[in-house]
Every structure is written in C-alpha cells, then in structure tokens.
Amino acid sequence: MPKVSSAPRVLSVGEVAKRSGVAVSTIHYYEDKGLIKSARSNGNQRRYGRGVLRRIAIIRIAKRAGIPLKTIKAHLDKLPDKAISQEDWQHISQAWHDMLNQRITSLLQLRDELGGCIGCGCLSLADCPLRNPDDVLAAEGPGARILIHQAQDDPEPSGKQDSPNR
Ligand code: FES
Numbered sequence: 719m720p721k722v723s724s725a726p727r728v729l730s731v732g733e734v735a736k737r738s739g740v741a742v743s744t745i746h747y748y749e750d751k752g753l754i755k756s757a758r759s760n761g762n763q764r765r766y767g768r769g770v771l772r773r774i775a776i777i778r779i780a781k782r783a784g785i786p787l788k789t790i791k792a793h794l795d796k797l798p799d800k801a802i803s804q805e806d807w808q809h810i811s812q813a814w815h816d817m818l819n820q821r822i823t824s825l826l827q828l829r830d831e832l833g834g835c836i837g838c839g840c841l842s843l844a845d846c847p848l849r850n851p852d853d854v855l856a857a858e859g860p861g862a863r864i865l866i867h868q869a870q871d872d873p874e875p876s877g878k879q880d881s882p883n884r
Contacts, residue, residue, distance in 0.1 A: 728757070728765040738774040745774070753777055753791055755799065769801030776802065776810065783818055 735742045748754045749764075754773050756764040773794065780790045793810050831847040843849050 728767060729770070731756075731764045731766070734766050734770055734774070738771055738778075740774055740778065748774065748777060751787055751791065753787065753794060767799075767801070769799075772802045772807075776807065780814065783814060784821075785814060785817070789817075 729737070731742050731745055734740075734745055738745075745754070749756060754766070754770050754777075756766050756770075759765050776794070777787075777790055781787075793813065797806050828848075835841075835846060835848060838846070840846055841849055
C-alpha cells in the first residue's frame with residue numbers, strides 16, 4: 719500500500735521560515751521583491767506552495783555568491799511557478815558559475831591595477847587605471863574621439879553651414 723504523505727500542501731509563513739532557516743521578515747522581503755509568491759487563505763493569511771523552499775534555497779545560495787537580487791529574479795522569472803526541478807537548477811547554476819568566473823577575472827584585474835595605486839595617491843584621470851578604466855579611445859589621442867569619428871563618417875554637406883540662430 720503506497721504511503722500517503724502527511725506533509726501539508728501549503729505552508730504558513732512561520733512554517734516556511736522554520737523549514738528554510740530564513741527569518742519571516744526576509745520571506746516578506748523576498749515576496750515584496752517578487753522572488754517568491756504566496757496565496758491568501760480564507761482568513762487572509764499568506765500560504766506558500768512547498769516549491770517555495772527550493773526557491774528560497776536558491777536565493778540564499780545566490781546571495782552567498784554575491785549575485786544581486788535583480789539578477790536572481792531575472793532567472794527565477796523564466797521558470798514556471800511549479801517547484802524548481804533539478805534540470806532548472808542545473809541551468810541556473812551553470813549561468814551563475816559563468817557569471818562568477820567573469821567577476822573573479824574582473825576582480826583579479828582590479829586587484830592588480832590597485833597595486834599600482836598603493837603609495838601613489840595621484841588619482842590622475844590620465845594616469846590612474848582605476849579613474850578611467852574603460853577609456854579605450856585614449857590610446858588614439860586627446861580630444862572627443864567619438865565626435866571626431868562621427869564627423870569623419872558623416873561630414874557636413876559642403877556649402878551648407880549652421881546658422882548661428884539655429
Ligand atoms: S592613484 Fe596613482 S596610479 Fe592610481
């Protein structure tokens with residue numbers, strides 16, 4: 719004879735807190751941010767499907783990895799409301815693994831650049847790699863490089879000049 723589970727199909731916020739190890743206030747916060755959903759009981763109390771426990775587990779793992787809630791939500795939003803499957807988690811964890819690798823690479827680069835600032839203190843826009851890290855056009859020379867490129871690609875028609883009153 720098959721066993722009939724006595725576990726409740728829906729959980730109160732207190733039960734979710736107890737089973738997930740997360741404070742009630744945090745559960746409310748996750749819900750406010752749209753990371754988890756609840757329904758209302760006849761007495762207007764929050765009730766959560768059992769799948770919320772896996773969602774909270776994933777949120778906690780992501781938080782430990784420093785993944786912003788906005789990114790977590792973007793991934794969770796792609797999933798159906800049912801419990802998150804093993805396959806779903808494999809896709810998410812692979813994406814976050816790649817994201818963390820990129821972040822680690824970026825942090826290692828930042829650490830190395832920061833090494834050049836120790837004992838310097840110039841904070842020079844021209845010389846300090848941390849002040850202007852994305853200035854890839856600086857190698858081309860001084861001036862507004864993007865405007866110079868645009869002017870070369872789309873020169874003003876000859877004989878037509880802007881009126882000073884326009
Ligand atoms: S503060 Fe001088 S190089 Fe960064």
